[in-house]
Amino acid sequence: xxRLLLALLRELADENAYRRHLAAHGLEPSPEEWRRFSxxxxxxKYSRAKCC
Amino acid sequence: xxxxxxxxxxxxxCAAAICLGGIALNRGEHINSIWLxxxxxxxxxxxxRFYAKFISARVMVLNDQRATPAERLRNxxxxxxxxxxxxxxxxxxxxxxxxxLVGPVLAAQFGYLPGTLWIIIGACLGGAxxxxxxxxxxxxxxxxxxxxxxREEIGKIGGLVALVTVLGIMIILLAVVGLVVVNALKGxxxxxxxxxxxxxxxLFMGLYLRYWRPGKVLECxxxxxxxxxxxxxxxxxxAESAGLAxxxxxxxxxxxxxxxxxxxxxxxxxxWLLLAPxxxxxxFVKLGVVLMLGVGILFVRPELQLPAFTRxxxxxxxxxxxxxxxxxxxTIACGAISGFHSLISSGTTPKMIARETHAWPVGYGSMLLExxxxxxxxxxACVLQPGVYFAVNSPAGIVGAxxxxxxxxxxxxxxxxTAADMAALAxxxxxxxxxxxxxxxxxxxxxxxxxxxxxxxxxxxIGFWYHFAIxxxxxxxxxxxxxxxxVGRFMLQDLLGHIHPLLGRTSWMPGVWITxxxxxxxxxxxxxxxVRDPLGGINSLWPLFGISNQLLAAIALCxxxxxxxxxxxxxxxxxxxxPLIWLVSATFTAAWQKIFSPLPAIGFLAQADAAxxxxxxxxxxxxxxxxxxxxxxxxxxxADSIRVWxxxxxxxxxxxVHEAPFVPSQLRPEEI
Numbered sequence: 001x002x003r004l005l006l007a008l009l010r011e012l013a014d015e016n017a018y019r020r021h022l023a024a025h026g027l028e029p030s031p032e033e034w035r036r037f038s039x040x041x042x043x044x045k046y047s048r049a050k051c052c
Numbered sequence: 053x054x055x056x057x058x059x060x061x062x063x064x065x066c067a068a069a070i071c072l073g074g075i076a077l078n079r080g081e082h083i084n085s086i087w088l089x090x091x092x093x094x095x096x097x098x099x100x101r102f103y104a105k106f107i108s109a110r111v112m113v114l115n116d117q118r119a120t121p122a123e124r125l126r127n128x129x130x131x132x133x134x135x136x137x138x139x140x141x142x143x144x145x146x147x148x149x150x151x152x153l154v155g156p157v158l159a160a161q162f163g164y165l166p167g168t169l170w171i172i173i174g175a176c177l178g179g180a181x182x183x184x185x186x187x188x189x190x191x192x193x194x195x196x197x198x199x200x201x202x203r204e205e206i207g208k209i210g211g212l213v214a215l216v217t218v219l220g221i222m223i224i225l226l227a228v229v230g231l232v233v234v235n236a237l238k239g240x241x242x243x244x245x246x247x248x249x250x251x252x253x254x255l256f257m258g259l260y261l262r263y264w265r266p267g268k269v270l271e272c273x274x275x276x277x278x279x280x281x282x283x284x285x286x287x288x289x290x291a292e293s294a295g296l297a298x299x300x301x302x303x304x305x306x307x308x309x310x311x312x313x314x315x316x317x318x319x320x321x322x323x324w325l326l327l328a329p330x331x332x333x334x335x336f337v338k339l340g341v342v343l344m345l346g347v348g349i350l351f352v353r354p355e356l357q358l359p360a361f362t363r364x365x366x367x368x369x370x371x372x373x374x375x376x377x378x379x380x381x382x383t384i385a386c387g388a389i390s391g392f393h394s395l396i397s398s399g400t401t402p403k404m405i406a407r408e409t410h411a412w413p414v415g416y417g418s419m420l421l422e423x424x425x426x427x428x429x430x431x432x433a434c435v436l437q438p439g440v441y442f443a444v445n446s447p448a449g450i451v452g453a454x455x456x457x458x459x460x461x462x463x464x465x466x467x468x469x470t471a472a473d474m475a476a477l478a479x480x481x482x483x484x485x486x487x488x489x490x491x492x493x494x495x496x497x498x499x500x501x502x503x504x505x506x507x508x509x510x511x512x513x514i515g516f517w518y519h520f521a522i523x524x525x526x527x528x529x530x531x532x533x534x535x536x537x538x539v540g541r542f543m544l545q546d547l548l549g550h551i552h553p554l555l556g557r558t559s560w561m562p563g564v565w566i567t568x569x570x571x572x573x574x575x576x577x578x579x580x581x582x583v584r585d586p587l588g589g590i591n592s593l594w595p596l597f598g599i600s601n602q603l604l605a606a607i608a609l610c611x612x613x614x615x616x617x618x619x620x621x622x623x624x625x626x627x628x629x630x631p632l633i634w635l636v637s638a639t640f641t642a643a644w645q646k647i648f649s650p651l652p653a654i655g656f657l658a659q660a661d662a663a664x665x666x667x668x669x670x671x672x673x674x675x676x677x678x679x680x681x682x683x684x685x686x687x688x689x690x691a692d693s694i695r696v697w698x699x700x701x702x703x704x705x706x707x708x709v710h711e712a713p714f715v716p717s718q719l720r721p722e723e724i
Contacts, residue, residue, distance in 0.1 A: 001392070003454060004137055004138070005136075006136045006143040006555075007135065007138050008137070008142070009270055009336070010270065011134070011138050011141075011142055012141070012142060012145055012332070012335050012336070013268060013270045013273065013332060013697060015267065015570035017128075017129065017132075019268055019454055020132060021128055022127065022130040022131075023128070023464075024127075024128035025128075029267060030266075031263070031266040033699075034266035034267040035262065035266065035324075038261075038262075038266075038267075038328075039324070040129075040328075041129070042323045042324060042328050043323070044129075044130065044329075045328075046323055046535055046538050046539065047328060047538075047539060048224065048395070048399050048400070048539065048541045049218060049392065049395045049399075049536070049539050050146075050149070050531075050532050050535040050536055050539065051146055051147045051148070051149045051150045051151075051390070051392045051393060051395070051396050052150065052151040052225050052385075052386055052390065052392045052532070052603060
């Protein structure tokens with residue numbers, strides 16, 4: 001249950017998506033890579049309507 | 053085993069019926085909130101187990117052997133097979149906004165019963181069905197959006213109308229939620245300080261995540277949360293400080309201007325600096341508070357003080373005018389059925405579903421949980437003494453501008469309250485006055501504070517909990533404002549890009565500023581209109597928002613009905629057609645009454661004719677035009693859908709289903 005909750009929090013925090021991104025491209029975590037990933041992710045995230 | 057299962061579900065269904073009957077037939081006595089909780093929980097369980105299963109097995113024929121877009125188009129970003137319970141939480145966090153909290157609080161003016169029944173029945177037969185079918189349809193179409201599906205399944209008009217309706221709804225939504233925040237913070241130095249403090253906290257979080265600890269979102273959000281809690285604690289000292297209190301004691305107009313400026317900045321600034329860190333923080337706070345409220349209600353089991361029905365079922369309500377039908381059904385949108393959910397169900401979620409059957413808990417189940425949040429908001433509003441509830445939520449233009457006049461008016465309605473009671477209550481939560489704090493947020497915060505304080509700490513902590521609840525509501529409303537402004541700006545830039553390519557370029561800063569100013573100007577105008585409205589603004593803006601949101605749901609149900617019709621002929625179209633007919637009846641009646649009712653309290657045109665101030669008259673006519681425009685757009689899409697349905701049923705049009713072809717799933721269980 002706690003593991004599931006933590007996984008949910010990491011998904012909401014985009015941390016899981018970052019890990020997947022690193023794994024998919026065979027990259028190591030770095031400040032530059034996070035900024036690149038985050039910019040792309042946030043651009044997509046905030047081009048969609050937010051619910052009321 | 054089979055017999056035991058049958059007996060178990062029969063007991064749950066009977067419990068649902070008994071609890072619903074109990075709350076519906078009880079008169080004259082206070083009932084315990086646990087009845088509402090049980091009625092809702094047992095009804096949801098029954099609907100989920102039987103109705104949703106029937107839809108998934110017989111209508112959608114969900115098939116786990118079929119690869120979902122998350123598997124076929126997997127790219128590690130948008131398309132990624134995700135554990136169903138994680139996706140459930142993700143989807144719930146995306147659909148849960150201020151709507152299910154504010155709507156039920158406002159609708160409680162009719163008493164607890166109409167709103168509660170609509171929330172439970174509307175969600176089981178309407179809202180959850182809409183979310184589920186749209187999620188399924190999008191999943192079978194590679195994650196296409198509602199607009200794309202409307203264009204493909206109905207026609208080009210449908211797609212265009214859906215886009216324009218969404219933009220219009222967003223303008224009204226941002227104005228009305230902005231007004232909720234303004235009314236919660238006006239004249240409240242404690243609340244204003246707390247919310248103002250979230251701005252530098254968000255900036256700090258943005259810099260922390262960008263430069264100091266890149267990628268550590270949870271760690272950063274935990275620090276942000278601790279700082280926000282610190283700001284709530286120090287808010288009391290600010291409110292009691294002779295030097296600082298006046299700085300943070302702002303009028304409604306000053307707050308409105310502040311929120312408009314904030315919306316502009318948040319839309320134009322880099323997203324990582326302000327918007328994203330606030331959004332992370334508000335998502336976690338939102339989920340935590342919903343959980344806390346649920347636990348608090350179960351622990352305290354408070355009695356409802358509001359009756360099943362109030363005298364305002366006759367349409368003379370002070371919070372908003374109009375009878376139960378149609379106004380209860382547009383005031384409570386998000387807790388029962390919300391068009392906005394169809395945008396989420398055809399957005400990120402369908403791209404993350406690992407197995408087709410996961411659409412059942414994610415699509416149908418998440419909406420039931422959202423509906424339960426609305427039930428908790430209804431309980432939080434109804435645990436207040438009726439006199440207090442109406443004193444907080446009624447505009448000064450109706451009850452009177454002085455505490456004595458307001459208390460006398462409300463007591464004459466049969467809900468006793470005194471100015472001294474209200475002053476003592478305001479003092480206990482660290483406010484100077486709680487009269488005419490319209491918008492729903494302050495009364496919800498009072499109810500939540502009552503429940504939290506009753507769980508432990510009592511009167512000594514009620515001020516903290518009140519401001520914690522205000523912070524929670526304002527935090528995620530402001531996140532909706534900044535994200536919504538940004539999305540509106542993108543939509544506008546998309547449209548203007550057809551006129552001149554430079555205006556469509558998101559990297560060209562003059563274009564960004566112009567389009568941000570246009571969107572902020574749009575919702576800002578309605579926000580200022582609400583602030584200047586002598587009836588508090590909520591009376592006109594919330595119904596307008598409810599109508600537009602429900603009309604978007606009507607568009608979604610038109611798309612869903614067309615898809616079911618193409619899949620099975622007329623056999624199962626009742627599943628989405630019945631909620632569609634109900635929604636169209638309620639929404640069109642409400643829109644018609646809001647425009648043409650001869651009573652100035654209801655009809656915009658009558659309000660304009662009666663207004664002495666030319667600005668108020670102009671605004672009322674503008675509201676009538678906006679309402680009429682929504683009505684015409686949805687009438688067009690409805691007529692277009694009916695034309696398509698008739699041509700399919702008569703055989704003059706091919707019932708082509710635009711699903712992606714079947715590909716067998718090769719996803720291994722350990723991958724989910």
